[in-house]
Amino acid sequence: MAWRELVTCALLGTERQAPSVAGDEDALGQVLGRLDEDDREGALLRAAGVVALWRRAGRRLADDPQSPPPPCEPDAAPGCGRLACQHLALLLQGHDSELLPEWLEALGAAGRRVPEEWLPALLDVGAKQTALRPALLPVLGRRGHWLARHNSDWSYAIGTIDETIWQTGRFEERLALLHQLRAFQPERGRELLAATWGEELVRHRREFILVLATGLNPADEPLLEIALDDRNSEVARAAADLLARLPQSRLSRELTARALRLLRFQPAGLLKRDRLEADLPEDEPVLRRDGITDPPSNVKLGEKAWRLSQIVAATPPATWCREWRRTPAEILAASRDCEWRHALLDGWVLATQRHRDADWAEALLPLHPDHATLTATLADVLPPARFEAYVLTLLREASGGGRASALVVLSHVERLWSVELSRAVLEQVRQRIRQDKQPDWWLASALRGFARWLPPEFSEEAAAGWPTESRQWSQWETAVNEFLDRLRFRRAMREAIAQ
Structure with a gap:
């Protein structure tokens, strides 16, 4: 209340309202009571300084009736040395920060762990950079996993699988649990998600579905088919993408059959070379249910060409080699004069990524030598x-x-x-x-x-x-x-x- 009164006095002006410096009998009041009330401006400024300092000083902490958590057991693995810690400090300060994953992997390969004083900083980084977690989690040691249990932001690093979190935890904790289960017990992770799917918030469903990419297997199809009918289009598209990665799924089989009807391979004849012809699909409800809807705003293809590319993207690339008895390079050469070649190339690139087809990746790479995203995507499919x-x-x-x-x-x-x-x-x-x-x-x-x-x-x-x-x-x-x-x-x- 003292601060509010001083602010009000300052806004009105000391000529219209004198500052109230008559305090209570506590320590703050005794200090305020010694100010000269005749000097209104000086009293206001001095009182503001006293109250501001008092506010910054805080207050006595309340007693916590709960007993402290049990201490962490000692770590068996040794920590790294002083020089290695100096390198870690440089990486965390932004000096060659891209090398942090390599530092963590080297630490794990040496059978060592992160020293205790660096755990909070690294746990914070891991909370923001999910790609860092595979290298970080093995080197946290017992202390790191113990700390993670006492900060919800670090729940991804708890280590032990506690299924009660699925019923009682925050969204971030439940998502971390699902990641853990899909990595080691994919069936159990799917069972937990399926049991609560109808109760999950719409804004959380897409994140949960994306986790199923880890350990994806044919047994996931029933749950993904349910997600395919979700009212949220992003959830449905995520489910369609995963179903397209399962060659024996209903979605993949039906779209493959449709693709074979749309594309025709014309073998070389006299004075002619192999060529590829394609028909454009019309908009149909069955296609929309399978995730083939209107193209995003940043796509340059027309609606029909976009649908063709997505149907091709859901077809395992090896299908074309088997049907036409041609290599990927020969099929790509035959598509050179096709009116819808760009749509076909987009579809083949995505299908190659989904099905990890190394033959198609090597054939497609020369067509995208200077496209940062596509080059990296296709190269990742090739074995080292x-x-x-x-x-x-x-x-x-x-x-x-x-x-x-x-x-x-x-x-x-x-x-x-x-x-x-x-x-x-x-x-x-x-x-x-x-x-x-x-x-x-x-x-x-x-x-x-x-x-x-x-x-x-x-x-x-x-x-x-x-x-x-x-x-x-x-x-x-x-x-x-x-x-x-x-x-x-x-x-x-x-x-x-x-x-």
Whole structure:
């Protein structure tokens, strides 16, 4: 009340209302009572300062009748050393923060854990960055999981599976539990969700459905079919996407049959090459139920072409090779003159991602060499050895176009390299500098990113052989030094953890 009265007096002005400095008999009142009431302006300012300081000073904490929680059991795994902690501090402060997952994975591989003083900061980061959790959870130790039980924001890291959370927990805690169950007991996770599906809030249903992507299996189809009829279009689309990943689902089988009716392969004849013809589907209620509705606003395809792409996207790519007895590359070549080729390519890319078809991914990659999202998506489908073989083939081409394309592809893909690929890439960059070429700014920027994927023990070899005598070296020097510094930091980071 004292603060409100002072604010009112200040708004009205001390000429119209004198500040009330007559306090109670407590300590604050005794201080206010010593102010000079004749000096209205001075009394108001001094009283405001006293009350503001008193408000900041807080109050005596109330006694908590509850007993403290039982202490955490000691950790069996050792923590990392002082130098490794210094590297962690740099990463958390934003210095090469992209290397944090690597630091955590190296810590786990060394059989160590995060020291106690760094647990709150890392648990906060894990709460915001879900992609970090697979590397973070194994190195939290017992203390980290113990802390997570006492902060709802960290519930994702509780560790133990407590199914009572599904009935009593907050949405974030229930979502974390479903993630855990789908990773280790997918059937049980589905059973819990199915039991409460009708009671879940609409804004939560999509998040729950998306979790079913982990451990997705044919037994999930009945629940996904129920979600397909959800009034919320986002929930229905998420369910349709998962059903399209199940080749034997009702949705996938029906859309595959429809796709085979829409596309026709015309074999080569005299003076003609293979070609592909396509019909556009009409809008039908059955298609809308299966998630093929109006195209999003950012899609450039027309409505019918969009429907065609989505029907193709729900068809396992191997279907076309089996039906037409052609390789993916031959089918893509046959589609070259098709009026609806862009719609078909969009559908094939999504189908390749859904069904992890490496043959189609390798055939589609040359068509999207400089599309950051599509390149990364298709490269992720390829096994590491097959992806490296593809890139090395490009790097060894006689034409400069293939070598440049390989570097562009690598700039979009986040994946560790072998020593062989590392040598080939660095030699290509050195060759560009020897040719006295002006630096391509995208390559100078990509070079720093490349430092994340080379083997750290390769740092000494990577530092040698740069053409510093080149006329253009001064324009490349900063980018090369940043690349080497980052590679050395990764090596030092790993060595500190191993000590």
